[in-house]
Amino acid sequence: MRKNTWTTVRELVGEVSGVDIAAFNKDADLFADFGIDSAKALELIVGLEDAFDITISSAEAADISTLGDLVDLVTRLRKPNSKVRRR
Numbered sequence: 001m002r003k004n005t006w007t008t009v010r011e012l013v014g015e016v017s018g019v020d021i022a023a024f025n026k027d028a029d030l031f032a033d034f035g036i037d038s039a040k041a042l043e044l045i046v047g048l049e050d051a052f053d054i055t056i057s058s059a060e061a062a063d064i065s066t067l068g069d070l071v072d073l074v075t076r077l078r079k080p081n082s083k084v085r086r087r
Helices: 005-017 038-052 058-062 067-077
Strands: none
Touching (some): 005 038, 005 067
16 A cells, blocks of 8 residues: 555654654644654654655754644655655
C-alpha cells in the first residue's frame, strides 16, 4: 500500500517522539505536544530526508513548529510522483 506524505510524516514523528500521534492534528506543536528537543529534531530531519529523498536546510528546519508545517515543507520539497523510501 502506498503511503501519503501526511501518514509517513506522522508515523516518523511518532517513532522519534515516542508519543502516540493518533489524536494529534496538523496544529499539534512538535515541541510542546511531542516533546521534540534538538537531538530528536535532528533525528526527525535526517529521517525525513532519507524517507523522502529531500534536503531540508537549517533555515527551513528553523521555521517548523507544528506537524502541519512539517507536512507542508516535505510536500513542497518532494519531487512530483516520488516514492517514499522507508516502510
